[in-house]
Amino acid sequence: MIGGTWSYDGSLEGLLVLAHRAYSEASPPDAVANALAADGELFALLGPAPLRGAPFRGSLDPSPSELGRAAESASAELRAFSGELFDTVMKIWMSEEALELPLFRLCALAGRRGTEVLADHGNPDLRAVSRAARRVGREIDRLSGLARFFPAGDGLLAAPIEPDANVLAALLPHFARRFGPEDFALVDLRRRLAIARRGGRFESAVGEAALAFLPSGAGVGDEAALLWRRYFKAAENPSRRNPELQRRLMPRRYWKYLPEMDGAGGM
Amino acid sequence: MELGEKLELLAASARYDASCASSGSARSSPAGLGASRPAGVCHSWTGDGRCVSLLKVLYSNSCRKDCAYCANRASADIERASFGAEELVRLTIGFYRRNYIEGLFLSSGIFSDPDIVMERLIEVARILRERERFGGYIHLKAIPGCGDRLLRKAGLFADRLSANIELPTASSLARLAPQKSGTEILGAMRFMGQAEAESEEDRRRFRGRRGAPPRFAPAGQSTQLVVGASPDDDRTIVRLAGALYSRLKLRRVYYSAFVPVSSDPRLPVLRGPPLLREHRLYQADWLIRFYEFKSDEILDEGEPNLATDIDPKTAWALRHPDFFPLDVDKAEYSELLRVPGVGVTGAGRIVSTRRAGRVKPEDLPRMGIVMKRARWFLSSGGRPLFSEGGAASPSSADPLRLRTLLADAPRDASARRTAAAPQLEFGFP
Numbered sequence: 001m002i003g004g005t006w007s008y009d010g011s012l013e014g015l016l017v018l019a020h021r022a023y024s025e026a027s028p029p030d031a032v033a034n035a036l037a038a039d040g041e042l043f044a045l046l047g048p049a050p051l052r053g054a055p056f057r058g059s060l061d062p063s064p065s066e067l068g069r070a071a072e073s074a075s076a077e078l079r080a081f082s083g084e085l086f087d088t089v090m091k092i093w094m095s096e097e098a099l100e101l102p103l104f105r106l107c108a109l110a111g112r113r114g115t116e117v118l119a120d121h122g123n124p125d126l127r128a129v130s131r132a133a134r135r136v137g138r139e140i141d142r143l144s145g146l147a148r149f150f151p152a153g154d155g156l157l158a159a160p161i162e163p164d165a166n167v168l169a170a171l172l173p174h175f176a177r178r179f180g181p182e183d184f185a186l187v188d189l190r191r192r193l194a195i196a197r198r199g200g201r202f203e204s205a206v207g208e209a210a211l212a213f214l215p216s217g218a219g220v221g222d223e224a225a226l227l228w229r230r231y232f233k234a235a236e237n238p239s240r241r242n243p244e245l246q247r248r249l250m251p252r253r254y255w256k257y258l259p260e261m262d263g264a265g266g267m
Numbered sequence: 268m269e270l271g272e273k274l275e276l277l278a279a280s281a282r283y284d285a286s287c288a289s290s291g292s293a294r295s296s297p298a299g300l301g302a303s304r305p306a307g308v309c310h311s312w313t314g315d316g317r318c319v320s321l322l323k324v325l326y327s328n329s330c331r332k333d334c335a336y337c338a339n340r341a342s343a344d345i346e347r348a349s350f351g352a353e354e355l356v357r358l359t360i361g362f363y364r365r366n367y368i369e370g371l372f373l374s375s376g377i378f379s380d381p382d383i384v385m386e387r388l389i390e391v392a393r394i395l396r397e398r399e400r401f402g403g404y405i406h407l408k409a410i411p412g413c414g415d416r417l418l419r420k421a422g423l424f425a426d427r428l429s430a431n432i433e434l435p436t437a438s439s440l441a442r443l444a445p446q447k448s449g450t451e452i453l454g455a456m457r458f459m460g461q462a463e464a465e466s467e468e469d470r471r472r473f474r475g476r477r478g479a480p481p482r483f484a485p486a487g488q489s490t491q492l493v494v495g496a497s498p499d500d501d502r503t504i505v506r507l508a509g510a511l512y513s514r515l516k517l518r519r520v521y522y523s524a525f526v527p528v529s530s531d532p533r534l535p536v537l538r539g540p541p542l543l544r545e546h547r548l549y550q551a552d553w554l555i556r557f558y559e560f561k562s563d564e565i566l567d568e569g570e571p572n573l574a575t576d577i578d579p580k581t582a583w584a585l586r587h588p589d590f591f592p593l594d595v596d597k598a599e600y601s602e603l604l605r606v607p608g609v610g611v612t613g614a615g616r617i618v619s620t621r622r623a624g625r626v627k628p629e630d631l632p633r634m635g636i637v638m639k640r641a642r643w644f645l646s647s648g649g650r651p652l653f654s655e656g657g658a659a660s661p662s663s664a665d666p667l668r669l670r671t672l673l674a675d676a677p678r679d680a681s682a683r684r685t686a687a688a689p690q691l692e693f694g695f696p
Binding site: 116117119120121122127141144145146147148149150157159174175177178179180181182222223224225226227228230231232233234235236237238239240241242243244245246248249250258260 | 274275309313
């Protein structure tokens, strides 16, 4: 038994290394201390480059730290053991919930007994992390559809989002595929983080630099937004009106940037 | 007419088509804009609670046909308009780039010869795919009566094709849509099914090698049935849907509650669209698609319509008390699917949890099992999960009391309105 208190810096790399440690040593800690610095560096907030898919490889973290290399190796091993477990670790990090301890206990149990523990829905640790992972998954799915892009100058289309979970990096592969060769940016206004692709190159920014992707006046008077509003109103069938169902499927917290819900017509 | 006005008119004309799905196809265009993913994406929900995934419009709402139930019928006194291909391309690309939509669903009134109408729809899809290199989702309406060559061409550009049957029997079609031919519609569906199968076979032969032919409508075909415009019972509709899934391999059958759009004496007098009936038909449809039910099991001659107070699976369970209770530690996955309150996910979780040990009854709610319903139909270690007044299973419970306990409670004002709406006030002469 190893036990004790495990400390880490709150980064995705740190979480991966410790999740792997619990799995490979088949033993969890007694407690976890997450010491994410308030001014945590960008790469820690976004996660290490190789874990976010091919588009990022080499473009954000050209000289991976020792922790980065350890995380890469940990993630490869966890993924080989179980894609589901790896996905859960990623989503727990994105959830920003203090679920490290149940996660590490689950990893340790999986290391001892194999992947079948991931199917034991009677296990309270599995239930806790699965619930959080599902919430993150829902957020990613919703924002895949509800992020709204505005013309932000120089041919760039930028989308403001304010997600409950830190899902920016998880949205990137979806929009990179969707936009093909075109330029785009995703800006998390809550965390003041941005990821963009311009001229085929990926960029990232934090703080004021992130907000600069959405210049004041971006999207104002956009003809497509005006047409979309008209389309949206006409597509509704008045004899089936059910605004309560609409709110259940599309919670109000997402409406802020939806032109069709009279949200931002521009920034 | 300016583009915005045209868009409003031709979107309103298309809103009676229930389909707006963008699922079933994985496509991308490295050199151009757009990709689609198999699960599809919802981009918004209209005030009627329906998902908006595609720009759903008619190419034209001019129509030679005079189907009694249709808002765009030839005799309707409405404004008429048509898009140009370039207008539709511009709208699709503009909306797609802002993440409003996954792609385009293009249908049309039959404003000319079926071949000409189909050619117009294909031309829009061709420009999007070939000139714009658009990799998003395209759903095209197959115009019954057009040539097979055009259907084949449409399937090479579109992810999904659909031909709407609208009414479930030949007699209803003859009565309400005499210019429509059921034979023609089913003929088009058969052809598309064959073309899809041939395309799959061709691609199998090329597996792993270059030069594989493009897939024909990778998201398959769907259709729509209007519910409540004709006196056909639910059993007729459910059996037709079952046959369309099993014999013509359709991916989806949509049900659209009839919205009274005219005072045509051939139509029933309804206070509103029969939304509860539509909802029950979707539940029955799910039983066929995901719960391994055969369409003949859902309703029989003695009970030709779906109950309004309980869902079709509960109705089946109450008709088959001897099938229950099922032991959570022993029942097969396919048996668990028949338990009210147990869904596909819940049944899967019960089975997977058994691999790690026994299923504890207290864990069932956390697996997503709705115990309020399921406890009447499950047992654990040989002991029923519920007993009341000596009744331990559906076979020994008072059937009327059990039905009352399992009845759907209207949850909100809209549901109450829906439930209260009379479903079948036919005024057929």
